[in-house]
Amino acid sequence: MRLGYFAMPLHRPGRLWTETLHEDREAVILADRLGFHDAFIGEHLTDNLENITNSMLFLATLVNDAPRIKLATGTTNLSHQHPALVAANAAMFDHLTGGRFIFGISPGALPSDAEVLGILDEDRNAMFAEAIEVILKIWEGEPPYDIVSASGRFNVSTRRSMDLPLGVGYLPKPLQSPRPEIVGTVVAPFSKGVVEMGRKDFHPLSANFLLPQWVATHWGKYVEGKQAAGVEADPADWRIARTVFVADTEQEARAYGRDDANSPYRFYYEQMLRKMTKLGRLGLFKRDRNEPDEAITIERVLDDLVICGTAEQVAEQLVAFQEETGPFGELVYAGLDWVDEKLARRSMELMATEVMPLVERHGSGA
Template sequence: MKTGMFLTPIHRMGRTYLDMYRMIENVIIELDSLGYEEVFLGEHFTAKPEPVSNPLQFFTGLIHRTKSIKFATGVINLPHHHPARVAADVAMFDHMSQGRFLFGIGTGGLPSDFELFGTMESPRGEMMLESLRMIQGIWSQDPPYVFNGKFWNFQVKDTVMSDLDLGLMHKPFQSPHPPIVVSSMMPDSGLAGLAGENGWGFISANFVSTAILKTHIDSYNKGAEKSGRNPNPKDWRVVRTILVTETDREAEEYFENSQNNITAYYQFLYTQMSRMGMTILFQPDITHPNPNLSLKQSMDEMVIAGSPETVIGKIQKLKERIGDFGGLLLAYHDRDDNPKLWENSFRLFKNNVLPQLD
C-alpha cells in the first residue's frame, strides 16, 4: 500500500507565513527520512491558513533536501491558469526532480479563489478538461503548436526556428507524462468518475464521512466500466487523520486537551463548511442527515487514533465498509501541540501499522 501525506494544508490561525512554510518543509523532510513515498501539497491564493499559492515553487527547494519522496500537486486548479504555463512549469519540475512527480489537477474548491479569478459561475469542469487536453497536446508534439478551444486559444507557429530549437516547448522527464491524479470531497463525485474513465489516480479527502468515501469508489468503478477499463483499487488513495500512539490511553489523553491541533483543525473546517452549506460532508448517513450532528460525532467518522493494534483494526474496518484501496495518506496537522507524540506517530504508522495492511 502506498503511503504519504496530503497537505491542504490548514494551519492554526495566527501563524506567520514563514512559520507555516517552515512547518511544511520540516514535515516533508521528516517523512522522506522515514521512507514515506509521496506528499501532496495544495494550491490556494486567498486563505492564510492554507498559505501555498504555488506548490511547484515550494517543492523546488526540497528536491535536494530529500532522497526519494515523490512530490505531488494537490492540486493545480487548471481553470485558474493558462494551459501553456502549466505545461511548461510541470515539465520543468519533472526534469528538475528527475521524475519524482505526480501531476495532481482539479477545478478548485475555495470560493474566494473563484472570485479572485472570475470563475465563480464558470464551467470549471469543462475548463479543466480543455486545459488538460491542451497540456497533453503540447507534451505530445513538436512545433508548430495551434490550440483553439472554448476557453483558451494560442499558437506558436509563425516564429518557429526548428534548426535553433526555438519555438519548442518542454516535454516532461516521464514519458509520456507524469501520472495524473484528481481529488474530491463531494458525494457521487464526477471527478471520481473521470478518474475511472481515464485511468487517473483518485484521492478522497480526509474531511468526509465514510459514507461519502463509498460513493467515491462507486463513481470511480462506474467511470472505469464506462470506458471498458477494469477498475483498479490501487489507483484510489484515501486520506485520513491518523494518530498512532504507544497505548490507547495516550491517544485519549491527547484529545482530552480541548486545545489539541486535530480538534482545532476540524472545528475550523466545520465552521467553514457550515457557512458554505456543505455540512453533508460530515454526515455519517448522507441519505438521512442528522441536523444535530456534533463535532465529536463527525470526528469519530474521520479520525483514526490509538495504539498500533487499534489503528490497524480501525483501518481494516474502514476497508470492509468501503472496499479496497491502494494508498493511505496521512492528513496534515500542525504538530507543535506535542512534537514528540507526532514524531513517534509517524514512525509507528510506517513501521508497525502499514506492514500489517498489505
Template sequence: MQFGLFMMPLHPPYRSFADCYDRDTDQLVLADRLGFREAWLGEHLTERWENAPAPDLLIAKALALTEHLRLGTGVTLLALHHPVYLAHRLAMLDHMARGRFQWGIGGGGIPTDLAIFGMDASQPSDVRARSAEVLDVVLKLWASEGKFSYHGRFFDIDAPEMDDVKERGYYMKPYQLPHPPIAVAASTPASASIRMAGERGWIPMTSSLLSRPYLKGHWELIAEGAASAGREADRSQWRIARDVFVAPTPSLARDRARAVLGRNYVQHQLPNRAGSIQINSTKIDPAMPDEAVDVDYLMENVWIVGDPQECADKIRQLYEACGGFGTLLSITADSDDASWDHDSLRLLIEEVGPRVADLS
C-alpha cells in the first residue's frame, strides 16, 4: 500500500495566509523526506478555511524543495477556468515538474466560488456542461497539431498555427505526453465522476466523507465504467482519502484529534454540511439522525485516529470493507502546535506503514 497526502488545505481563519502556506510547504517537504508517494492540493477562491485560490503556485514552490513527491491539483475546479489559459499554465507546470505533476479535476465548486464568476449554483446542469467543455478544450488543445479551432456552448477559440518565420502561434504541450496523469475526485455515493474515471482509465479518488458501507459502491462504479470501455479496472490506481491522526498512545491521539480535527469539523465542516448528502454519506447506518454525526462518532467510525497499531487495524478494516485499494490519502491538518502534524505523518510512514505492508 502507498501513502499520500490530500491537502485541502484546512487552516483556521486566525492563521495568517503567509503562515498557512509556510506550514503547507513544511508538510510537503517532510512528506517527501519520509517517503510519501504523492500530494494533492485543493482549490477554492471564497472558502476562508481552505485558502488556496491558486494551488499551482504552491505546487511550483514545493517542486523546488522536494525530490520525489508527485504533486497534483486536488482538484482543479474546471468551471472556474478559461480552458486556453488553464492548458498553458498546467503544461508549463508539468515541464517545471519534469514528470512529477498529476492533474486532479472536479466539476463546479461551492456556490460562492461559482457566484464570484457569475455562475449560478442553482443550475447544476449548466455548471457540469461548462466543466465538461473546459476539459474537452484542454485535452483537444494539448492533442492538436497546427491550427486549432473550437466552437462550443461556452467558448469560441481559434488558436493560430505556428508561424515558423515569426515563431508565433500555439506550441505549448505538456512534458508528459499526451498529458499528465488525470485523477477524478468524487464525494457522493452515486458519483458519475468516479464512473468516468473508470471509463477513461483515469485515477479514481474517493473522498474522506464516505463511510465504509459506500466504498464498495464506488468500486462497482469504477469497474462498471472500465468495463464499458473494454478495459479492466485496476484497484492499485484507486485512492481513498481519510482524516488521519497518529500519536504515540491512543489517548494522546484522541486528545490531539479532538483539538484539531474536531475543531475543523465543528467550526467549519458541520455548518456547511448540515442537512446535506455529505452528512448522510458519513453515516454507517443511514437511519442515524444527523445530530449523531458528532466528533466522537467520526473519531471511532470514519477518521483513522489512534496509536500506530490501532491506525493499522483501522486501515486494514477499511481495506477489507472495500475489497482493496492502492493508496491511502491522509488529509493534512493544521494544529496550533505544528509538531503534532509532523509526528502524525512520521508515525504513519514509519510505524503504521510496516504494519500494513502486506496490503497490496
C-alpha cells in the first residue's frame, strides 16, 4: 500500500499567512524525504483559514525542493476559471515536474468562492463536468480545436487567428501521455460521481472526514463505472484519506490527537462540524441517516474519525479500517496545522517508518 499526503490546509486564526505557507511547504518537503508517494494540496479563494488560493501555484514552489514526490492539486476547482487556462497551466506544470503531476479536480464547494466569482447561482457541478470534457479535448486535439461545450460557456477555437507556420494558435499538451492521472475527491456516501470516475478512468480519493461505513460505499460505485466501460476495477487506483496522529506514547497521542483544548485535530473537526452544519451536510457524520442532529457531538466525531496512538496502535486501527472498507491502493495522511512542530513531524516520520511497515506486514500475513 502506498502512503500519500493531503492538506486542505486549515490553520488557526491569527497566524501570519507567510508563516502558514512556509509550514505547508515544509510538510510536503518532509513527506518527500520520508518517501510518501504523492502530496495533494487544496485551494480556496475566500477562506481565511484554508488560505492556499491556487494549489498549482503553491506546488510549483516545491518542484525543486521536493524532487521525488508526485505533486497533486487537491483540488483544482474547475468552476473557477476557463478550462483552456486550466489545460494550458496544468500541461506546463506537468513539464515543470518532469511528469510528476497528478491532476486533482472538483467543482469548487465553497459558496463564498462562487459568490466572489459571480457564479453563486450557477450549477457548478454542471460547469465542472463541462470543463473537464473541454480540458480532455484540448489535450487530445490539435488546432483549431473547434470545441463546443455543452452549454456554450466554454467553447474553444483558434480558427480565426491561428498561424501554424508562425507557431500561433496552439494549446500546450502535458508531458505525460496521453494525460496525467486525474483524481477526484469523493465527499458523499454512495456518490454517483464515483461511477463517472470509473467510466472515464479517473481515480477516486475518499475524504478523511467520512465515516468508514460511508467510505466503503465508494468502491462498489467505482466498480459499477468500470464495468460500464468494460474494464476491471483495480483497488490500487483507490485512495482513502484518514486523519491520523502517531506518537511515541499513548498519552501523548491522546492529548495532541484529540483531548487537549489546543489539539489541531479537535480544532479541525470543530471547524468541519460548523461548516457542514451550515452547508446542510451534517449527515456525513451520522452513523445512521435517521439520527437526530443533536447526536453529532465533537467528542463522537473525534472518536469516529481520528486515528491516534502509538505506531502499533495506529497500525491496528488501520488494519481494522481496511477490513471494513476492503482493499485500497493508497492511504492518504491528512495534514493539519502544526501547533507543535516537533510532534507533527514525528507523527509523519512514525507513519512512514513504523506504521506502514506494520500494516504491510499484516497484509502479507507475516
